[in-house]
Amino acid sequence: MPLKDTYILPAAADMHVHLRNAPGPIAALVAPTIRPAGIDTVFVMPNLAPKPVTSVDEAVEYKKALERYAPDVGYLMSLYLHESVTVEDIRRAKQNGVYGVKVYPRGATTNSQWGVISLDQFDPILRAMEEEGIVLNLHGEVPSDAASGVTCMNAEEKFLPVLKELAGKYPRLKIVLEHCTTKKAVETVRGLGENVAGTITAHHLSLLVDDWSANVHHYCKPSAKTPEDRRALLEAVVTSNGKFFLGTDSAPHDITAKKGKGNHAAGVFTQPFALGYVLHSLELALQRGDLTPAQITDEALAGFFSDYGRKFYGLPPATRKIKLIRDAAQIPESLKGENGTEIVPFLAGGRIWGVEWL
Amino acid sequence: MPLKDTYILPAAADMHVHLRNAPGPIAALVAPTIRPAGIDTVFVMPNLAPKPVTSVDEAVEYKKALERYAPDVGYLMSLYLHESVTVEDIRRAKQNGVYGVKVYPRGATTNSQWGVISLDQFDPILRAMEEEGIVLNLHGEVPSDAASGVTCMNAEEKFLPVLKELAGKYPRLKIVLEHCTTKKAVETVRGLGENVAGTITAHHLSLLVDDWSANVHHYCKPSAKTPEDRRALLEAVVTSNGKFFLGTDSAPHDITAKKGKGNHAAGVFTQPFALGYVLHSLELALQRGDLTPAQITDEALAGFFSDYGRKFYGLPPATRKIKLIRDAAQIPESLKGENGTEIVPFLAGGRIWGVEWL
Secondary structure (H helix, E strand, C coil): CCCCCEEEEECEEEEEECCCCCCCHHHHHHHHHCHHHCEEEEEECCCCCCCCCCCHHHHHHHHHHHHHHCCCCEEEEEEECCCCCCHHHHHHHHHHCEEEEEECECCCCCCCCCCECCCHHHHHHHHHHHHHCCEEEECCCCCCECCCCECCCCHHHHHHHHHHHHHHHCCCCCEEECCCCCHHHHHHHHHCCCCEEEEECCHHHCCCHHHHHCEHHHCCCCCCCCHHHHHHHHHHHHCCCCCEEECCCECCCCHHHHCCCCECCCCCCCHHHHHHHHHHHHHHHHHHCCCCHHHCCHHHHHHHHHHHHHHHCCCCCCCCEEEEEEEEEECCCCEECHHHCEECCCCCCCEEEEEEEC | CCCCCEEEEECEEEEEECCCCCCCHHHHHHHHHCHHHCEEEEEECCCCCCCCCCCHHHHHHHHHHHHHHCCCCEEEEEEECCCCCCHHHHHHHHHHCEEEEEECECCCCCCCCCCECCCHHHHHHHHHHHHHCCEEEECCCCCCECCCCECCCCHHHHHHHHHHHHHHHCCCCCEEECCCCCHHHHHHHHHCCCCEEEEECCHHHCCCHHHHHCEHHHCCCCCCCCHHHHHHHHHHHHCCCCCEEECCCECCCCHHHHCCCCECCCCCCCHHHHHHHHHHHHHHHHHHCCCCHHHCCHHHHHHHHHHHHHHHCCCCCCCCEEEEEEEEEECCCCEECHHHCEECCCCCCCEEEEEEEC
16 A cells, blocks of 8 residues: 555745855755755754854855855754854854754765764863853764774664764754664664654665665765665654654765766755655555554654654744645756856656745 | 796686677687687676576577687687576586576676575475576675665675575585675575585685775775775685685776776776786785685696686596786776777786696
């Protein structure tokens, strides 16, 4: 039994998006796709290059620039944890639209060269975040390292002790383990208190290691893993109970970064069809028997897409509704913008669920 | 302590090469690189497209065509195991230069769409091979399958029971587990009788999953795996005792196949610098502490590069010697041939050990 042909759900919140520099050709292309995708709220990653967003003032500027491209979206801004971030920034954060601080272990992913090695030195920042209700967003991977046996396949699992330690040390700190990709991550998040949640992307609900091994557009960090891991993510979506919510990690890269001399950038671009990709993945999971039809309720979808993320970030529920319609959207081969910018979306060329605002 | 700056060794034998269709632009480009690489003997894979080599007559034709491109190489030919292969082919094989029969599990790698599902139906062929001393060459992976949890990361391990079963059922059949990539494969080959050996490529001695995750030119099947697996391969090279020998699986693909719409072909092209890549990998292993200088003896290198493979295939030792010289060769960015053919070699642009014939 497949999914229904339409779903009427609250407008979605995507709690992990990359919009890139603004002003800039990628942001100009991507930000306007958010609202048509059924999403009214996004949590915006700070890993810009050549300089990440490390102060409230920079975040405010960035937000204004994004609003010029797409004013009808609520942008929750974030800071990139770096030694230049101050306690004063944390105190001023929320009133200036900054909802979280992202931690990148140094070297783990795109633009993580400014990332941190240890969180010990940031204790005053983390204490202030705890007091101010600012979320700690973790890129949950340790850097690959041959000597200690860390590869992209176990880097997340090896990070989980750090998550547990942080949750123990800062029991009132809101922590999100971003883009969970493993069964062990799901189990760890479930086992921790209410202050800890996980985001799950659309693409990790369908991709496995084999899928990205031979396709540059499916490659991302953390990389997609095994069938068992995918099953755990799918189950987490439909049995979330508030512990897991949508964070697409939509990561637009110009096609030249995906087709270079040999190396290619990590990231899957899912922003314009984010909700459709999730429904598509759930349907494939039904076909494989990874999920049962009874698990995919409107309540579960509303929670994962909209309610749980907003609640975790202290926002009110959505006021508008959207309608998702089977096969109503055509995924283009690429999105083309100014200065020759070209971004290839996930499942380019296919048909996918479309969105209508009610 | 690094490697020596020169090694004088017997001419090498590369017991697993892809030369592609002949006549053809890739074979025209690649075959002439074999001899300058210090290699006088190659075992040639039969997975040509649109039709693999499945009869002795086809193998003889293919060999003649390769000899036109590079007459100074001994080509050991192989058949692609398929229902059209006959016992009569096996009886006629060796006198016609055919030394082995390659088994591809269907769907496991490049041009494996004609491969086999089960070996049971080939019992008469395998019995005849046992009698005639024809080698069974195994692509040791089961096809990826989500339902049974098989991915490119455990496909080789899941194949090992098949190897053990074959070795038990056909105790006099010479079997090569091609391109071993895991510690478990190395241990399994070691644990089986003298009739079972393994080949090891140059690139699996340096690459890990992280290396191919973001580089199309490093992607191959079986895929490179973990630091622990790489260490086991490096140890197998220097402690082979005849159980492991060089089979580069050098797999040239035109650059268009590596930079397509998204999907890219599996295969690392190592033919022109095969021995140098191995030495380079051994030196990196010394630097990491994966091997000790005392393990890298001239005897071990001579055995792995030349003696063990020839002996396994029933050939006499090499008569000529070669000299390997540190940094004497420049790896080009690509090899360019007729009709716009362009092949990117492993570690393009770097310097590597060169070869002089003595």
